[in-house]
Amino acid sequence: MAARIRIDRSGPITSVQDSGRFGQLELGISASGPMDRVAFGEAGPLAGDGAGAGIEFSMLGIAFSVLEGEVSVGWAGGQFAVAVNETAQAWPGNGLLRAGDQLTILPGPAGNYGYVRFAGELDIAPVLGSRATNLRARIGGLGGRVLEAGDEIGILGNGAVPLVDDVAEVVEGPIRFIWGLHAEIFSDAVRQMFVTERFRVTSMMDRMGVRLRDEAGVFGTAGILSLVSDPVVCGDIQVLGDGTPIVLGRDHQPTGGYPRIGTVISADLDRFFQLRPNSEVAFAPVRLEHAQALLRGGTV
Incomplete structure (x- = not known):
């Protein structure tokens, strides 16, 4: 295991998501996955891993601490304020967090959803081929529920060197x-x-x-x-x-x-x-x- 994090603060409907659980609608299970797929995709390369699951947080943000190990983290989506150990960081952006570090994301001027992704895979067993949390079906993620303060999640592997991609152009209009x-x-x-x-x-x-x-x-x-x-x-x-x-x-x-x-x-x-x-x-x-x-x- 490369690292373990603990959720210190979690807003409503914060959950584990990956690209989604497709092909199960006939069983009454929608694909789930990130509400903002582009932003989720941006956070992956910033962390150094575009394939693993991540955390989707809502308008009120999130805070978590690294309990052990070290891990590269990328964040994107909406417009939020982010700090590592109370030192402000760029949004979107990335950073290397070590044991004892805390990342805090606070509400910003726009957007309902943001994403934190890691260099490595979350130590969560897939359900029907995906780690995505489906809150309606109560499957995936941590017991099919929202993340809460005190939850701990392991991170496996080290991913790759973070890549800084261009941020997707925002389309306006109807x-x-x-x-x-x-x-x-x-x-x-x-x-x-x-x-x-x-x-x-x-x-x-x-x-x-x-x-x-x-x-x-x-x-x-x-x-x-x-x-x-x-x-x-x-x-x-x-x-x-x-x-x-x-x-x-x-x-x-x-x-x-x-x-x-x-x-x-x-x-x-x-x-x-x-x-x-x-x-x-x-x-x-x-x-x-x-x-x-x-x-x-x-x-x-």
């Missing part, structure tokens, strides 16, 4: 989506308002989904909307029976009985999940071909 399977359930007028009006992110958010406030009353006349349950995916924009829109997250339920007017494209999911409560959000439709090109790394 959140892009493709029209969903049930878009035609909504009238032309409602669909038009959906792309011309603004919504507001509420504080009712977690890894399962983000509720939006429909201040313009886009879905105010939609009535009670319910369907026979069918499969859903991360990014689906589901309209609940009372007209509340909710964008499904990484730990989404396997099926849903409310109509989905659209699905946020993969290229914009990270950006959407980092929007803090009270942020205004607009949606813009794109064609499936354009969304696929963005996913392959094409022109934004």
Whole structure:
């Protein structure tokens, strides 16, 4: 074992995550994985290991100490304040921590999620091929639960020399989506308002989904909307029976009985999940071909 850390302070929904647990949706288990996949990917090379699991923390940050050994650590995601032994560090960034050192991450001006990754693999047994915590299914990570003060985690191996990659360019503008399977359930007028009006992110958010406030009353006349349950995916924009829109997250339920007017494209999911409560959000439709090109790394 290269090192062992102890969680000293942990905000809500802090959890162990890796790239995700794919291919299990038929068993009712979503893929999980990081809410911001790009930021998770940035933290890996900064630590010197782009393959291992890491820790996803929420808006209030995290603090942990190294109990034994030494380990290279990388951090990225959102905009937070970070210090090692009370000495401020750059964000995003990295550092070599030794026994007795403490890393503290405090809230910053933007973002809901950040990531700490290590040079080496977390000493946690995979479940169904992944160490990712699925809080809904209660599997992965430490007993399928959030991390708490006092938890200890071992780190195996030493990884490689940290790499400082360019930080991904932040895309601005509306959140892009493709029209969903049930878009035609909504009238032309409602669909038009959906792309011309603004919504507001509420504080009712977690890894399962983000509720939006429909201040313009886009879905105010939609009535009670319910369907026979069918499969859903991360990014689906589901309209609940009372007209509340909710964008499904990484730990989404396997099926849903409310109509989905659209699905946020993969290229914009990270950006959407980092929007803090009270942020205004607009949606813009794109064609499936354009969304696929963005996913392959094409022109934004």
